[in-house]
Amino acid sequence: MAADDEILSVHDLRRSFGGVRALTGATFGVGRGTVTALIGPNGAGKTTLVNVVAGAMKPQAGSVVFDGRDITGRPSHDVALNGLIRTFQISREYPAMTVLENLMVSPQGQTGEHLWTVLFRPSRYRAEERAHLERALEVLADFGLYEKRNDYARSLSGGQKRLLELARAVMARPKLLVLDEPMAGINPALITRLAEHILALREREGTTFLMVEHNLDVVEDMCDNVIVMAVGRTLATGTMAELRENPEVVSAYLTGGLVDVRAQG
Amino acid sequence: MGVILGYVATLGVYFFIYNIFAFGLNIQFGYTGILDFTVITFMAIGGYMAGVASLGPEQPGSDIYYVLGLSLPWPVALVIGAAAAGAAGYVLGLIALRRLRSDYLAIVTLAAGSIVYGVIGNANGLFDGFEGLVGVPQPLNGVLKLSPNSYTLFFLGLAGVIMAICWFVAERIYRSPLGRAMRAIREDLDVAEAYGKRTFRVRMTAMVIGCVFVGIGGVLTIWFVTALAPAGWGTSETFVVWAALIVGGRGNNLGAVVGSFLVAVLFNEATRFLPAIPGHPSLISEIRNMCIGGLVILTLWFRPQGAVAERKARFFEIPLRPGALDEAAKSVPAMATSGS
Numbered sequence: 001m002a003a004d005d006e007i008l009s010v011h012d013l014r015r016s017f018g019g020v021r022a023l024t025g026a027t028f029g030v031g032r033g034t035v036t037a038l039i040g041p042n043g044a045g046k047t048t049l050v051n052v053v054a055g056a057m058k059p060q061a062g063s064v065v066f067d068g069r070d071i072t073g074r075p076s077h078d079v080a081l082n083g084l085i086r087t088f089q090i091s092r093e094y095p096a097m098t099v100l101e102n103l104m105v106s107p108q109g110q111t112g113e114h115l116w117t118v119l120f121r122p123s124r125y126r127a128e129e130r131a132h133l134e135r136a137l138e139v140l141a142d143f144g145l146y147e148k149r150n151d152y153a154r155s156l157s158g159g160q161k162r163l164l165e166l167a168r169a170v171m172a173r174p175k176l177l178v179l180d181e182p183m184a185g186i187n188p189a190l191i192t193r194l195a196e197h198i199l200a201l202r203e204r205e206g207t208t209f210l211m212v213e214h215n216l217d218v219v220e221d222m223c224d225n226v227i228v229m230a231v232g233r234t235l236a237t238g239t240m241a242e243l244r245e246n247p248e249v250v251s252a253y254l255t256g257g258l259v260d261v262r263a264q265g
Numbered sequence: 266m267g268v269i270l271g272y273v274a275t276l277g278v279y280f281f282i283y284n285i286f287a288f289g290l291n292i293q294f295g296y297t298g299i300l301d302f303t304v305i306t307f308m309a310i311g312g313y314m315a316g317v318a319s320l321g322p323e324q325p326g327s328d329i330y331y332v333l334g335l336s337l338p339w340p341v342a343l344v345i346g347a348a349a350a351g352a353a354g355y356v357l358g359l360i361a362l363r364r365l366r367s368d369y370l371a372i373v374t375l376a377a378g379s380i381v382y383g384v385i386g387n388a389n390g391l392f393d394g395f396e397g398l399v400g401v402p403q404p405l406n407g408v409l410k411l412s413p414n415s416y417t418l419f420f421l422g423l424a425g426v427i428m429a430i431c432w433f434v435a436e437r438i439y440r441s442p443l444g445r446a447m448r449a450i451r452e453d454l455d456v457a458e459a460y461g462k463r464t465f466r467v468r469m470t471a472m473v474i475g476c477v478f479v480g481i482g483g484v485l486t487i488w489f490v491t492a493l494a495p496a497g498w499g500t501s502e503t504f505v506v507w508a509a510l511i512v513g514g515r516g517n518n519l520g521a522v523v524g525s526f527l528v529a530v531l532f533n534e535a536t537r538f539l540p541a542i543p544g545h546p547s548l549i550s551e552i553r554n555m556c557i558g559g560l561v562i563l564t565l566w567f568r569p570q571g572a573v574a575e576r577k578a579r580f581f582e583i584p585l586r587p588g589a590l591d592e593a594a595k596s597v598p599a600m601a602t603s604g605s
Contacts, residue, residue: 119434
């Protein structure tokens with residue numbers, strides 16, 4: 001894939017924690033408008049990679065280019081304001097805020113977040129607030145959470161929290177949405193439903209998705225492209241069918257990647 | 266009659282002042298989750314700065330030493346006191362807010378408060394050390410020529426007006442997108458950051474506004490008492506404000522008012538006017554502290570949200586576009602039941 005089609009280009013990212021080398025050279029690209037999966041055995045460094053890409057951690061080497069901008073080592077809010085939103089492996093809603101409020105936090109660069117406007121010109125953000133509210137209600141309706149809009153987010157079920165997490169991310173109008181195991185621990189019906197939401201969002205809003213996922217059936221069904229990681233580096237990229245034929249990938253999944261990768265140095 | 270009136274008016278003034286402290290702490294802790302364990306330090310900074318701004322120049326031979334002594338009119342002194350407290354909050358925020366949160370932040374604020382206490386107490390030339398400032402002029406007292414009781418009533422009105430303005434401002438912030446961002450940061454700082462909130466800036470804003478509020482309360486205190494010494498703003502005073510907010514209900518300004526009334530007025534100030542128990546001169550103040558501590562424990566045990574819980578956010582109801590729910594149901598077939 002040509003580099004100018006890539007919304008995200010990661011080059012040779014490295015990060016270690018003391019003696020633990022979590023990332024030892026991750027290189028990949030995510031094509032604009034694709035749903036790309038990031039797979040790999042436990043401990044492969046997927047979550048570290050997400051954290052480094054999204055600015056929650058600084059890399060020790062390498063570069064991250066997002067939508068033509070070098071965002072390497074930029075703080076999270078900066079990355080988010082550029083249009084890259086990430087979700088977390090465990091649902092992290094704002095528990096003591098209502099479902100609707102959880103969504104209302106998301107829109108970026110709100111006029112009403114400036115102290116001067118709040119204190120002296122509150123009328124300036126009313127129209128904007130109304131527009132956000134209308135959109136939030138539509139998104140909630142879309143995700144089947146409309147009836148829950150005035151409930152505290154902490155009172156939702158595990159599955160509903162997953163939906164909320166995605167709905168909240170959608171409110172931020174991201175260009176690239178990085179989902180860290182969005183399907184973990186939810187029932188098959190809800191998996192289908194989340195998958196449909198993701199594909200519909202790509203269709204409607206042109207959002208690009210990069211998702212860390214363990215469920216290979218889901219990956220096969222949804223994703224255009226798959227990136228395989230093991231022991232801190234990217235092993236291979238391709239479609240699921242191509243990767244099945246790749247002995248290195250198969251070995252990584254069977255052995256945790258230790259044998260092959262160490263042999264290669 | 267006059268005595269009772271004066272007593273009630275005095276309690277009323279303290280009530281309003283504690284309301285302002287509690288609003289300030291509420292913005293920091295209740296909205297944003299900043300554990301500011303040195304609230305009272307900013308009251309002192311606000312009070313002292315307003316004091317030295319309104320006092321005349323230091324008199325040689327009077328044995329009272331202080332900086333500035335500008336003889337400024339009271340509204341200017343109020344602004345100076347509030348600004349000084351805000352500036353001090355900004356400095357503390359620079360040190361503490363960039364990297365720290367929760368308990369570590371609390372420890373740093375506590376330490377910063379001790380440092381300020383030690384410096385002000387020992388640097389005699391600053392605000393007259395442990396002796397403290399005395400004889401601070403009261404707003405309009407020389408002009409109005411009122412009896413002490415009438416002046417207390419006048420002051421009650423002044424404090425009430427300032428308190429009402431602070432309440433209004435605090436509510437306006439709470440209901441705004443800024444207040445919403447503050448609460449999101451309180452709930453989960455990392456997530457707010459990942460959603461593009463400039464969390465350091467927002468937390469700093471909350472810190473400074475909170476300190477300005479507390480500073481305004483400090484200015485009112487030094488005006489009302491006409492004196493301020495370190496003994497009046499020890500660490501234990503911080504916990505009176507904390508107790509008021511926790512008992513009343515954090516995150517809710519009405520809760521801050523209720524808590525100020527219960528803790529700061531009923532327990533803390535009203536009991537100061539009780540006669541001492543013979544043979545045990547300091548017993549009452551110790552019992553008072555025990556009662557406040559007990560009240561906090563009971564609140565956290567039985568009603569952790571406080572007497573008046575934080576309100577659910579209400580949005581003006583916008584009717585959903587007709588058919589939006591049907592469309593959503595159609596676009597996700599056979600999945601009408603949500604959740605697992």
